[in-house]
Amino acid sequence: MPKDPRHQQLALACRYLSGTAMTARDAVRAEVYDLLADLPSFPGITMALAGADDLALLEAFEARHGAEAWKDFAFFEKSVPAALEAMDLSVEVRTHVYARAMAARPEALEACYNQLLLLGTTIESRPYISALLDSRAPSKAQFINILSEGRLIESSALRKEAVGHLARLSDVGIDKTEAMSLSITLAARALPRSFALLAKEGLAVEVPDTLIRSCASPLIKQMNAELASNHGRMRMMERLPDSRALLRPAGKRLETNIEKALAA
Numbered sequence: 001m002p003k004d005p006r007h008q009q010l011a012l013a014c015r016y017l018s019g020t021a022m023t024a025r026d027a028v029r030a031e032v033y034d035l036l037a038d039l040p041s042f043p044g045i046t047m048a049l050a051g052a053d054d055l056a057l058l059e060a061f062e063a064r065h066g067a068e069a070w071k072d073f074a075f076f077e078k079s080v081p082a083a084l085e086a087m088d089l090s091v092e093v094r095t096h097v098y099a100r101a102m103a104a105r106p107e108a109l110e111a112c113y114n115q116l117l118l119l120g121t122t123i124e125s126r127p128y129i130s131a132l133l134d135s136r137a138p139s140k141a142q143f144i145n146i147l148s149e150g151r152l153i154e155s156s157a158l159r160k161e162a163v164g165h166l167a168r169l170s171d172v173g174i175d176k177t178e179a180m181s182l183s184i185t186l187a188a189r190a191l192p193r194s195f196a197l198l199a200k201e202g203l204a205v206e207v208p209d210t211l212i213r214s215c216a217s218p219l220i221k222q223m224n225a226e227l228a229s230n231h232g233r234m235r236m237m238e239r240l241p242d243s244r245a246l247l248r249p250a251g252k253r254l255e256t257n258i259e260k261a262l263a264a
Contacts, residue, residue: 007042010035014052018089032057041065046073047080050097053089058096073101075128076108076116082123091127098131109136114145121155129161138165143172147194148185154193159247167243170201180205187224190217193246196258199223200240202233219258226262239264 013032017025032052039045046069049061062069074080075098084094102109109116113136120129138146146152146162153159159166174182179198183205186195195217198204206227207215215221226232239261240246249257 004039004042006035006039007044007048010039011048011051014048014057017052017054018087033060036060036064041069041072043072046070046097046101047084050084050089050093051087053093055093055096058093062100067100067104070100070104073097075101075105076112076119078119078122081119081125081128085123085125094125094127095131098128099134102131102135113142117146117152117158121151121158124155124157126157126161129158133161133165140172140174143169144174144178144182147197148182148189148191150189150191153191156250163244163247166197166247169197169203169243174203176205179203183207184211187212187215187220190215190220192217192219192258193254195220195223196240196246197243199227199236200243200246202237219255222262236262
């Protein structure tokens, strides 16, 4: 069955609306509303309508086709969010699309939450990550995964959107066995930010000497040495920057901030 030419007509009209100072805007907008009223849902309709960068049109789409229609947006496939990001639409519209699509597919969030977080960091999309975190807050296992996965904890987009979650690390309920396992993992993967976050909350555990030797991060080795005594542990908890400050800077600035705290 040939593709309905009105599909392309709708997509082109919506992209026209995303431009600036278009003289025929009102007429084109009316055309989109008429097409939306007449056309049945079709593959790609969500992306086509998002191209207008107009929340009212997206709301009209849902009113016409129902919340189920948001399943059309495959937020779990890398190419689809990447294409939406490339449109350079407003943060408001992108967040709306992601939030509605994720709410329509809770089974996808349950099945591949970690992969979705990685996808969000791959495209470095704050609206995508924000919608994901709002749709389903991280579980304890996912908190641990974020801390121990370098691509996640070093993603600027994720740190900015997850700061409210990660700042409550002490409420997650990590037990001693999990804390030891996580401390060893962070040392092995040379993730000083995550190690400092644990240490600040009093959750970091001294990594045995035989394992810490192979750690590629001098900062982690320095923090680990402090953990050898209760006095050192308490001093780190007091002097390290708070969680939000540890999540904010990147690269050398983070290392400098930790070094200053340890030297104080």
